Amino acid sequence: xxxxxxxxxxxxxDLLIIEDLRVHFPVKIPFVQRVLSREKLVVHAVDGVSFSLxxxxxxxxxxESGCGKTTVGRAAVRLLDPTTGRITFEGVDITHxxxxxxxxxxxxxxxxxxxxxxxLNPAMTIGRAIGHPLQIHKIERNEEAxxxxxxxxxxxxxxxxxxxxxxxxxxxxxxxxxxxxxxARAMILEPKLLVVDEGVAMLDMSVRAxxxxxxxxxxxKYGLAYIFITHDLATAKFLCxxxxxxxxxxxxxxxxxxxxxxxxxxxxxQALIQVIPIPDPDKRRKKTLPRGExxxxxxxxxxxxxxxxxxxxxxxxxxxxxxxxxxxxQYLSQVSKDSDDGKTLGPIExxxxxxLIARRRGTPENLPRMVGEVKRIISKAPSALNQxxxxxxxxxxxxxxxxxxxxxLKQTSIDDRxxxxxxxx
Amino acid sequence: MLGVLPQxxxxxxxxxxxxxxxxxxxxxxxxxxxxxxxxxxxxxxxTRLNPLMRIExxxxxxxxxxxxxxxxxxxxxxREALVSxxxxxxxxxxxxxxxxxxxxxxxxxxxxVVLNPSLLIADEPTTSLDVIVEAQxxxxxxxxxxxxxxxxxxxxxxxxxxxxxxxxxxVLYAGKLAEVGPVRDVFHRxxxxxxxxxxASVISLDTRDLHSIDGTPPDxxxxxxxxxxxxxxxxxxxxCSEKVPQLQEYRPGHFAACHFGDxxx
Numbered sequence: 001x002x003x004x005x006x007x008x009x010x011x012x013x014d015l016l017i018i019e020d021l022r023v024h025f026p027v028k029i030p031f032v033q034r035v036l037s038r039e040k041l042v043v044h045a046v047d048g049v050s051f052s053l054x055x056x057x058x059x060x061x062x063x064e065s066g067c068g069k070t071t072v073g074r075a076a077v078r079l080l081d082p083t084t085g086r087i088t089f090e091g092v093d094i095t096h097x098x099x100x101x102x103x104x105x106x107x108x109x110x111x112x113x114x115x116x117x118x119x120l121n122p123a124m125t126i127g128r129a130i131g132h133p134l135q136i137h138k139i140e141r142n143e144e145a146x147x148x149x150x151x152x153x154x155x156x157x158x159x160x161x162x163x164x165x166x167x168x169x170x171x172x173x174x175x176x177x178x179x180x181x182x183x184a185r186a187m188i189l190e191p192k193l194l195v196v197d198e199g200v201a202m203l204d205m206s207v208r209a210x211x212x213x214x215x216x217x218x219x220x221k222y223g224l225a226y227i228f229i230t231h232d233l234a235t236a237k238f239l240c241x242x243x244x245x246x247x248x249x250x251x252x253x254x255x256x257x258x259x260x261x262x263x264x265x266x267x268x269x270q271a272l273i274q275v276i277p278i279p280d281p282d283k284r285r286k287k288t289l290p291r292g293e294x295x296x297x298x299x300x301x302x303x304x305x306x307x308x309x310x311x312x313x314x315x316x317x318x319x320x321x322x323x324x325x326x327x328x329x330q331y332l333s334q335v336s337k338d339s340d341d342g343k344t345l346g347p348i349e350x351x352x353x354x355x356l357i358a359r360r361r362g363t364p365e366n367l368p369r370m371v372g373e374v375k376r377i378i379s380k381a382p383s384a385l386n387q388x389x390x391x392x393x394x395x396x397x398x399x400x401x402x403x404x405x406x407x408x409l410k411q412t413s414i415d416d417r418x419x420x421x422x423x424x425x
Numbered sequence: 426m427l428g429v430l431p432q433x434x435x436x437x438x439x440x441x442x443x444x445x446x447x448x449x450x451x452x453x454x455x456x457x458x459x460x461x462x463x464x465x466x467x468x469x470x471x472t473r474l475n476p477l478m479r480i481e482x483x484x485x486x487x488x489x490x491x492x493x494x495x496x497x498x499x500x501x502x503x504r505e506a507l508v509s510x511x512x513x514x515x516x517x518x519x520x521x522x523x524x525x526x527x528x529x530x531x532x533x534x535x536x537x538v539v540l541n542p543s544l545l546i547a548d549e550p551t552t553s554l555d556v557i558v559e560a561q562x563x564x565x566x567x568x569x570x571x572x573x574x575x576x577x578x579x580x581x582x583x584x585x586x587x588x589x590x591x592x593x594x595x596v597l598y599a600g601k602l603a604e605v606g607p608v609r610d611v612f613h614r615x616x617x618x619x620x621x622x623x624x625a626s627v628i629s630l631d632t633r634d635l636h637s638i639d640g641t642p643p644d645x646x647x648x649x650x651x652x653x654x655x656x657x658x659x660x661x662x663x664x665c666s667e668k669v670p671q672l673q674e675y676r677p678g679h680f681a682a683c684h685f686g687d688x689x690x
Binding site: 064065174176204205206207208209210212213231232233234235237238261271272273275276277278279280281282283284287289290293294329330333347348 | 508513514515525526527528555556557558559560561564582583584585586587588589608609612613622623624626627628629630632635636637638639641642
């Protein structure tokens, strides 16, 4: 494939630049509820993500489900409209480009999804599917020429014997072959950027290795750049030049793959690397796991979003009212409902949290007792949370737990990487 | 082992559990064992939990099927089981959809262990979970093994998990055992070429070069003759396509079914 479309990109160093990207999805709620609650619920899928990508570079976007990695990938090729931020591709600001103007650019940015089966039209032969983009983009009209290019691309991605497979339907192919067909369909346009969203997750171990090798060889041959979206850190380490670790819509650490794996800085990165199972029974080790699960991204935690689960959390990391409610909930689950504590402080539903404050209503008789109990529970809490509590007071008939202001979280550069963590600020 | 195969399945051979042959057990007798003696954790908790039933009703139904106790007692047992899995007892009246994936999997485990079975079968228990939650669940399963002296049969394709959790491993290929043995022997003194291929194709943090097993798993309607792995085996000889290899003990407790097992010992 000789590139016919080497446009303006020559003197621009970065192929793709993403600056402070935010993608928010309004939550669909029934009309009555919408009228009753004035609060507007929004999923903060991506909340301030910046990175750049050079030609021929593979950037891994790694994180657990719901961290926004797929949303970043989709926004990068403008399958989604960003809420705010800027996306520059080959020097052109494509953030708000209309579909008509995007279409010629789409030839040079392609995306591959997790499920190859769902990506192929079951009623279209493999040959026609791979050649289809040439017709859509009006690159080639001559049937014979299209066939020639399709066969050439099929051989390139190892989809052989290509003459036979050309007339087959997706249902006749194995998973690995289907994923190769999908790669061929993207490659026939000679893209510069390929977003691969969990592209090998559904493939068998042995097939996965071959598809990864194919991706590497296409990169070497055509200088193709990838955004490789995955939750599998081992695969990402093998494939990627640089890695961005995402948590709840933000990049917490980004840098060269080798450095990030040999010396992870962010506690979340450390946790992720630590949990990769090692296929060697002699290397079993005790792990210290982050507590709980990823919180929902409608109300992400304040301060550093990882602070409620972090092993190395500091006093200033963003402790807030709901962290106290959470702590109290855990405490109450261990004592009986009918015990003194259970009666004084519970049920947990009586408590509400907003920002740095947690509070509940009491009666004049039991308020002092409540304050005492709350203080006692806080004194037994982990020291970071314990010291983050500014005061426990009564205001009219409320008990109020007030937290101190957190420190502002900034990105810190350490050697050749960026980390968003107060430990290094 | 749970008697839940489809109607058209034909089962031959011996399947003995505590002296009872499960293969020829009738439905009623099997019901007494299933859940009470042998429990199963599925890959996908949403298919096990009834979306229209509260969590407590799942427990009460299950416990009262096997034990003649009052609903109240059953509920308190359920609460204990949930709390032991780190789920707040106040959530016992919630519905399955109100829990996260990791919590649903914990509820499944609580449902499986509430009757204190002797054998727990976990079929890909963490495949649908995120990596950190996966590690949390594996820790719980290991604790069960230690605390309740439960036997655990873990079905998985993830060799990393096998290495971390299990004492013994059985490697299956195309419906036959290729290799069985203590986990250290199977991983470090591998005999069967299929196991060798599997271990080489794992992508771990130390991976420098990728390896894969050529070809694809065979069609079980018409499996290959002789050793079922021979069409994909780099060491295959004529005998491999002609004669079915038998499981043979190469070290204490370490078996493999390969004509050339001796050369790999």
